[in-house]
Amino acid sequence: MSGDQAPSLAILGAGVMGETVLSGLIRAGWNADRIVATDRRPERQRDLTERYHITMLDNTEAAAQADTVIVVVKPQDMAELLDEIAPVLRPGTLVVSLAAGVDTAFMEARLGEGIPVIRVMPNTPALVDEGMFAISGGTHSGQEHLDHVTEILASTGRVVTVPERYQDAVTAISGTGPAYLFFVVEAMIEAGVHMGLPRDVATELVVQTMLGSAKMIRETGEHPTVLRERVTSPGGTTAAAVKVLEDHKVRAAFLGAIEAARDRSRDLATAARAAAAEAAAAESSPGEGAGR
Ligand SMILES: NC(=O)C1=CN([C@@H]2O[C@H](COP(=O)(O)OP(=O)(O)OC[C@H]3O[C@@H](n4cnc5c(N)ncnc54)[C@H](O)[C@@H]3O)[C@@H](O)[C@H]2O)C=CC1
Numbered sequence: 387m388s389g390d391q392a393p394s395l396a397i398l399g400a401g402v403m404g405e406t407v408l409s410g411l412i413r414a415g416w417n418a419d420r421i422v423a424t425d426r427r428p429e430r431q432r433d434l435t436e437r438y439h440i441t442m443l444d445n446t447e448a449a450a451q452a453d454t455v456i457v458v459v460k461p462q463d464m465a466e467l468l469d470e471i472a473p474v475l476r477p478g479t480l481v482v483s484l485a486a487g488v489d490t491a492f493m494e495a496r497l498g499e500g501i502p503v504i505r506v507m508p509n510t511p512a513l514v515d516e517g518m519f520a521i522s523g524g525t526h527s528g529q530e531h532l533d534h535v536t537e538i539l540a541s542t543g544r545v546v547t548v549p550e551r552y553q554d555a556v557t558a559i560s561g562t563g564p565a566y567l568f569f570v571v572e573a574m575i576e577a578g579v580h581m582g583l584p585r586d587v588a589t590e591l592v593v594q595t596m597l598g599s600a601k602m603i604r605e606t607g608e609h610p611t612v613l614r615e616r617v618t619s620p621g622g623t624t625a626a627a628v629k630v631l632e633d634h635k636v637r638a639a640f641l642g643a644i645e646a647a648r649d650r651s652r653d654l655a656t657a658a659r660a661a662a663a664e665a666a667a668a669e670s671s672p673g674e675g676a677g678r
């Protein structure tokens with residue numbers, strides 16, 4: 387899809403997640419000349435240029451040049467950004483959104499006919515090349531677009547294609563998931579410190595236990611319940627600990643938390659549409675919003 391000419395990829399809104407993708411591409415050997423990025427904060431522009439030697443442009447310049455445009459702003463900022471770049475996109479430019487809640491129908495409506503779009507839910511472990519990406523195509527995108535995005539993202543993690551109706555659940559599981567696991571790690575380290583372990587020792591114990599457990603689930607292919615039962619000696623320490631977790635309904639709390647994330651992802655779609663409607667209303671009566 388992309389030719390030899392630079393640049394072939396633009397990252398619009400290079401905050402936490404935009405930089406995660408950018409740094410992964412650079413680590414994977416992408417020439418910095420093939421990537422341009424944008425951010426509305428000048429200090430962020432300077433910082434990224436210094437660290438990655440990429441060219442920072444404004445949104446329309448970047449979108450007009452690239453074959454693939456990755457949009458990574460907050461859902462509420464998406465309408466404004468898509469409206470800004472829509473007039474300058476060349477036919478066939480692929481637009482890829484990494485935003486929670488923003489669906490392909492919303493993007494297609496703003497970008498117009500003939501612009502293929504792909505929706506992606508990434509996660510931050512892509513920063514260490516262990517990301518999880520779930521991708522879904524829109525009405526004007528085909529297998530070649532999914533393959534192209536898979537190839538780009540596979541340099542920093544695993545990529546699965548899912549029907550778009552799964553994306554809110556995916557957002558709640560793998561998009562938000564690192565935060566749940568960091569939360570558990572924080573709690574375990576605090577417990578170690580509480581019991582008198584030096585913080586660095588507690589951290590090392592917890593992090594290696596997390597990594598080893600994840601690797602064990604993947605490499606043995608065993609169900610996590612079986613693995614947990616193997617740690618649980620009758621009448622032992624694990625049984626005592628798990629009883630306290632069950633007494634505090636920690637499993638139910640996880641289910642509730644993950645459903646709340648799924649629901650919030652749905653709300654973000656509504657918020658993105660509301661922001662778009664508000665912007666349209668302000669444009670049709672420019673005096674109204676003044677002074678806010
Ligand atoms: N942080 C995470 O773990 C994940 C984030 N996402 C999605 O990624 C998107 C970005 O999230 P973060 O990177 O966490 O937020 P962030 O706030 O770090 O990054 C957004 C960046 O976009 C810039 N920006 C905003 N409007 C702009 C515009 N019109 N033109 C150019 N730049 C603009 C901001 O200055 C900021 O640097 C969100 O839609 C979020 O749902 C998805 C999965 C995981």
Ligand SMILES: O=C(O)[C@@H]1CCC=N1
Pocket residue numbers: 486557561562
């Ligand atoms: O918290 C958020 O809204 C974003 C989307 C998934 C992870 N972070």
